[in-house]
Amino acid sequence: FYCPVCGWIDTKTCQQHGETKTYAKQKIPIKPLIERSKKILDMKVLPELIKGVRGTSSKDHTPEHIIKGLLRAKYKIHITKDGTTRYDMTQLPLTHFKPKEIGTTIERLRELGYTKDYLGNELQDESQICELLPQDIILPDSPESPDEGTAKILTRTTKFVDELLEKLYKLKPYYKVKKQEDLTGQLVICLAPHTSAGIIGRIIGFTKTQGFFASPLMHAATRRDCDGDEASILLLMDAFLNFSKKYLPSSRGATMDAPLVLTSLLTPCEVDDMAFNMDIVDKYPLELYEAAQEYKMPWEVNITKVSETLHTEKQYEGFKFTHDTDDFNKSVRCSAYKTLPSMGEKLDGQMQIARKVRAVNTSDVARLVIEKHFLKDTKGNLRKFSMQVFRCVNCNEKYRRPPLKGRCLKCGGKIIFTIAEGSVVKYFEATQKLAEEYNVSNYLKQTIMLLQRRLEDVFGKEKEKQTGLNTWC
Ligand SMILES: [Zn+2]
Ligand SMILES: [Zn+2]
Structure with a gap:
């Protein structure tokens, strides 16, 4: 003390x-x-x-x-504020899989408990369909993605944990991972953002997509309110060794996103009830289509749902499906949103699709992009710009207001902005172009004009810009 x-x-x-x-x-x-x-x-x-x-x-x-x-x-691994190493992914629900889709051998899957396919036949062929056990997970390892896949990062994390156990804690190594398949069977903690309750999952394989595949019940178990679709995983041993509440900032809200509580066993009746509305059928009966024709309400047709199986053995399995796919990896594995480098190109891509799809009103898409993204962003940054602190280039001293002297009071260094003009106006040109090209409502056009005046008030009117001749071609 x-x-x-x-x-x-x-x-x-x-x-x-x-x-x-x-x-x-x-x-x-x-x-x-x-x-x-x-x-x-x-x-x-x-x-x-x-x-x-x-x-x-x-x-x-x-x-x-x-x-x-x-x-x-x-081992080139990153760390979060609570001392653990995480991997963030998009959550995708999955009820069934084929061994060939997840890159795990039949032999290994049988060891993990998948001895039979979903129809009860002995598992022998990599094209047979298995029902995913409720806490088993399949992790993304996409060769097309610019991000490193989970297999490599997790392998390095296991090596880090093993060396840490040996050299610092003087214990035996735990993971001893030599090849990718050694990662299967390992336990991880799955955690959704803004929550502090994690749930245990078991890795059974890897997908070439960028999705984090798990049972809908498992996904529902990671969150309190369904306000997103992203979750992260961390190795259980990493959490045991390196997690500490003592590293978390003392500020309020710091306990969010840290695994303070751990659920080891998934109990379906305790998860968010959104997953309960899932139908359990292998085909929809004729009555459903007839009822649809008569505009009946959904609850007037009797279809078995997950909610009816709660508290019985059936709550974990026998979910069935109506349509099969050959291989869930045969799809777009990396979104163009990730590979297109600039915002302009992403926007171009989005508008190109909008123009091609007949059901889409392009001017409304433009309005949504402008209202929900560009205007919000620009206004928010303009506000931040006017409330920013200033700093000294030499000693990094921060000032709420620039000193009257015009130089740093501590060392006499130059005082500069902490928020650049460019970061405020970065989307403004795109906004104007979009509004022009897709003829948005006059109201929105005038909102943009008003914003332009506010920007000019702060940054001054833009001088006549020199442009290359090719802009006129
Ligand atoms: Zn004293
Ligand atoms: Zn200074």
Whole structure:
């Protein structure tokens, strides 16, 4: 315990000065620390780049062991604020799969409990269809994606965990992963954003798409309200070793996105009831279509739903399906949104599709893009620009207002903006072009004009711009 007056003491409260802190400002001899760590790790050369944080924002300012940082740099893995390594993905529901779709051998799948296909036949062929067990997951490993797939990142994370166990904790390595298939059967924590309750999942294979495939019940279990479709996973052993509440910032809301509670067993009746509306049929009966013709309400037709199987054995399996696919990897594996580099190109692509699809009103698409994205973004950034702090180029001192002297009061350095004009107006040209080209309503056009005036008030009127001759061709 640290008393600001007496220094380090043994009791929680100082008899003369009251409350103590669990931390104090002190100089840390980083060189001997690193040298000692290198010896423990048997590391001859340090990794080229070792990342750290500028400061700790947790209540007790507890730092991590420096060896963990060195090892993470060695294995090139990233870390989140709670000390764990995560992978973010888009959630996709899946009830059935074929061994060939997930790149796992029949032999391994049988070891994992998939001895029979969904019809009860012995699993022997990689084209047979299996019903996905409720807590089993299939992870994205798309060769087309610019991002690294899960298999590589998870493998490196297991190596990091193993070396950490051996060298720092003096224990036996746990994962011993040699090939991709060794990752199957491993447990992970699945966590949705803005929640703090994770659920255990088991890896059974990898997909060449960018989706995180799991049972609809599993996806529902990761979230409280269905406000998104993204989740992350982290290796269970990584969480056990490296997670600590003590690293989390003391600010409010910091406990969000950290796995504070863990569900080990999925209980369908406890998940969000959206998943309960799923139909359990292998084909829809004629009565459904007849009822549709008479404009009957959905509940007037009797179709078995997940909600009716709750609290019975059937709540976990026998979900059936109406249409089969040959291979779920045979689809668009990487969205053009990811490969197109600039916003302009993404927008062009979106408008091209809008023009091609007859059911789409192009002018309305333009309106939505302008209203929901561009105007919001520009207005928000304009507001931020007018409320920004200023900083010194030399010593990084921050100023709420630029000093009258015009230079840094500490070192005399130059004072600059922290928000660039470019970041405010970046979408404005695109907005005007879109409004012009797709003839949006006069109201929206005038809103854009007003915004233009506000921008000109702040940044000054744009001078006559020089353009290349080719813009006129
Ligand atoms: Zn004291
Ligand atoms: Zn300065």
